[in-house]
Amino acid sequence: MTSVPYPDNIAYTAHAVQQMDQRGIAKNVVEKALANGEVIEEYETDEEARYLVHWNEEIQQYTRHIHVVAADQAHGRTVVITAYDPRSQADRWSNDFRTRVD
Template sequence: MCLTIDELRGLCTPDNIYLTLHASKRLEQRGILIDDVISCIMTGEIIEEYPNDYPYPSCLTLGNLNTKCPLHVVVGSNHEQLWIITAYYPSSDKWESDLKTRKEN
């Protein structure tokens, strides 16, 4: 089943958010706070869906557009908890100016 942004927002509470080891490392390396991740989900939109990801369906969100630091967050969910897989600042090398469209290689 696909995830919706409303479902993600409803689950986006500190008690429901889990970080993968990969996400913990990347957030620290990139100076991204968990509050930034939460803000991304709460203000953003789903721009890509990965319904067949294991162990849970996941998606790429784009948020924080009204700040100097728009953010991409990959989040998976079992419809009860959110698993933050990674987060990063989108690069103009890989993303079109709308930050939603991947550039062709």
């Protein structure tokens, strides 16, 4: 993934906003992840096709990892479903947080 399909029309579900607030993840971080991250999973739901993006950035000597679950809707909108730090579920991910191990 090289860019957000609809960078001017990103919406956040109430669940995403609540979870991001609890986890200290700002919207600009999610938007960076969508713009620069790597799609590591894709799956279909009854409503839409969703994808999981992994993104990491180096902050001084610290690497921050973010996962964003989003969906692109036919009417030209990207919807963020949730965002989290995969280290909070480290037992479910490979060491680089790109491959699910459970």
